[in-house]
Amino acid sequence: MRAAVLTASGGPEVLAIRDVARPTPAAGEVLVRVRTSALNRADLLQRAGVYPAPPGAPPDIGGIEFAGEVASLGAGVRGWSPGDRVFAICGGGAHAEWVTVPAVTLVRIPEALDWDTAGAIPEAFMTAHDALRTQGGLQQGESVVVHAVASGVGLAVAQLGHAFGARVFGTTRTPAKLELARQYGMSDGLVMDRELGGLRDRVLAFTSGRGAEVVIDLLGGPYVAANTELAAVRGRIVLVGAIAGSQVTMDLRRLLARRLTLRGTVLRSRSTQEKAEVARGFEQEVVPLLSDGRARAHIDRIFDLADIQEAHRWVESNSSAGKVVIRVS
Ligand SMILES: NC(=O)c1ccc[n+]([C@@H]2O[C@H](COP(=O)([O-])OP(=O)(O)OC[C@H]3O[C@@H](n4cnc5c(N)ncnc54)[C@H](OP(=O)(O)O)[C@@H]3O)[C@@H](O)[C@H]2O)c1
The missing domain is CATH 3.90.180.10 (Medium-chain alcohol dehydrogenases, catalytic domain)
Known part of the structure; x- marks a missing residue:
């Protein structure tokens, strides 16, 4: 063959x-x-x-x-x-x-x-479903943040999050991809600069100050520390990929104070x-x-x-x- x-x-x-x-x-x-x-x-x-x-x-x-x-x-x-x-x-x-x-x-x-x-x-939708539901425990009425929203997995997360009754906020580094993701269930999003500037404030505004109950992180690196700033109390952060880096420096007290779960997954x-x-x-x-x-x-x-x-x-x-x-x- x-x-x-x-x-x-x-x-x-x-x-x-x-x-x-x-x-x-x-x-x-x-x-x-x-x-x-x-x-x-x-x-x-x-x-x-x-x-x-x-x-x-x-x-x-x-x-x-x-x-x-x-x-x-x-x-x-x-x-x-x-x-x-x-x-x-x-x-x-x-x-x-x-x-x-x-x-x-x-x-x-x-x-x-x-x-x-x-x-x-299969790969995009099984990964997205497993990350949102099985790992993230997503419930109707919650908010989801997904990084690299216009990636293969990202567009699946946006659509499934929307279909399961959540509101989805996405990030990308490419403006045209943000517009594409809006056609796939993403309610709002942000084009990221190198410093991830404005991310926390935009997510807090999107969630009326609560923060996101579920974060699907397809990137890792600096996004992991940022996630702890934008997650809701008892939020679930699911790390699915590390193409933005495998090393991270972060203030662990954010995990304690907000009683966050940080979970890694691989299929x-x-x-x-x-x-x-x-x-x-x-x-x-x-x-x-x-x-x-x-x-x-x-x-x-x-x-x-x-x-x-x-x-x-x-x-x-x-x-x-x-x-x-x-x-x-
Ligand atoms: N754990 C698992 O079982 C599992 C399963 C499937 C996929 N994954 C992981 O999930 C992630 C997404 O996979 P995919 O197939 O959906 O990816 P993809 O379609 O190839 O898209 C990845 C996108 O991520 C963005 N990106 C790349 N490097 C970046 C960086 N350094 N900083 C910020 N953004 C960056 C780029 O979009 P921009 O234009 O926005 O920069 C890129 O197009 C990957 O990390 C992959 O390894 C894990």
């Missing part, structure tokens, strides 16, 4: 399209013919050599989400048939024509979604059982929204698998908004 193979660690030039052996499904697994995937920061980090594949995933093929058709079933798998349209997250290996995944992590694709759209959904390395739970939560609360158009993927660009190097360069440039889709077959 054709796959985008990491021939070494480094820049996008280490990616090569190669013929490799098609995987076979073990007991409990399903072989899926991949139609589309998408590109994620995890793929960029893995390529750079700083984020190795989790155990069980191919060490040299990225791609942590896919949409495709069930091709064959491993021993003991029930409930799926060849030809079923499915999407899921996985530990890697989806930038290839075929991938094997545990059957319990699969979700049926709603009829209304074409392959390009379906491939843009890629979770166990099969945990990923199955994420898939069920997504199925119950997000798939209905995707089916009738209350939530949708924003596709920034579509690349063929053969152009995987170009796709990596595009995401790395921070120019994209929403999702970058990879057409595989």
